[in-house]
Amino acid sequence: MSNPLTPAPGDQPVLVAGGISDSHTWNLVYLQLLVEEHGHRVVNLGPCVPEDLLIGEALLHDPALIVVSSVNGHGYHDGMRTVTRLREHPALADVPVVIGGKLGIAGPCGDEESAALRAAGYDEVFEESADGIAAFRRMLDALPQRALV
């Protein structure tokens, strides 16, 4: 698995997607603006993104980064399913994929779940917090940016 800090060439977009069963939208609108402000083009797949759609769009767009966002409590389970299926595709074995939000029903998921999500294929796991957002911003800054002219 590649480090998401590794530069990638060309004008590759950032794919933003809600969890498989997550209907929330504002987190995705916010993420789109935030990622765009860091100089990246965004393909926003909206809420409730099934694994097959995410995989199809990822193969189509060759993204610099995939951001999965979930706040409905199913983030851990949905997120495991998504990344497991996605990493089965040879072409998507190395694409940087991160997940963040409110990932557990009882609030943030624990260290054990975070570790399991990483082991399943996420490069980073961000909990909803000021620290989580700051870490996400630092990661965006480190991604290769398209020209802002």
Add this chain to the structure above:
Amino acid sequence: MTGAGFGAFVRRAHHAGRLVVQPRMGMSSPQRMRAGLLATRDADATTVGTLTLDSYTRVGDLESAQLAVLEGVDLNGYPLVSHETATTRRVLDGIHGPQFPVQVRHGSAAPQHIFRALTAVGLDASEGGPVSYCLPYGRVPLRDSVAHWTESCEHFATLRRTGAEPHLETFGGCVLGQLCPPGLLVAVSVLEALFFRRHGIRSISVSYAQQTNRRQDSEAVAALRSLCTRFLSDTEWHVVVYAYMGLFPETEHGARRLLAQAAELAVQSGSERLIVKTVAESRRIPSVAENVSALEHAAAVAARTVRDPLEGTGTETYAEAYALVDAVLNLDDDLGTALLRAFSEGRLDVPYCLHPDNAGLSRSYIAEDGRLCWSDVGKMPLSGVVDARPAHTVTSSELLASLSYVRRSFDDHNALS
């Protein structure tokens, strides 16, 4: 008036001067679901019960819901379709009835399986709508959602043959949760009520979610009531107010004060029912005890508030909602077709909504006085009705500031509200 069912219960309570309060509540375990319903029923308030379904059932991923039931994995709601009918009947046994009706809440754009399951266990109340459970919340094409909801309403309406009075609530007044100007919320709520009525439902509630300014909310509910009086004259209807659905205050005093304002809005505007939120809302799915506490707090505030509705038709919110409803009704005799045309032509346009069937040209902002306003009405027929103020492109931090406007205002001890 007498009569069984959800609508009749709420009407009787209203005539007796009581606001009906209701939680959102759904647990995957039948035992815990039953305990939650009992606690709701026994709260010191006039309550109705709620079965909120889990997200897998909502999106039609019944395999995942079934697997979770088999493995005992906790879901974020009650998997009504995956539990045995007999199991759910035991959950409801001795609880659901004329004195404590239970409503199924779900959020599905393809709800046929949900309506089949809820009627099979003897329930007769639910909510949603072809627009509000499609556009902001998923990927189902609007055309499919309209067809699914047509089929579901017509199936649900057949319950009337058994002597029941099936009840449906529009979710249209809650579209997007926050930052959608009230005129559009009221219009979508009325249009969905008309959609239900045309597909055979005779007992309807229309929703409106508390937004960012008290006066504007009062105007919106008054406008909603005036439009229902005008368009639903042959239908039993009531208004359900939702406590704020956006980012909730993080402090206990802020959360309780925001809920109290929602209860005041409901009673003052002459509304009949309130969906509460809890102090845990900003962090996680609330516990049963937190829900009961919210129900009792809202009921106590309601009991000391006086009905004092505004005149409905003289406001900009009314003019805006009427213009939108009228424009849609004039597009086609079939309301489903009219709604599809309205969205494809941008005559209805939900701001910030990412769904491919939404035009996405409209934008909103919170004005200095807290009112929700349009910065761009897109192609909606609101020129001459609304004074849209073009704004610069919103940044992520400005969006976050708008989204957390209510949280900030209510968490701050010194803020006026």
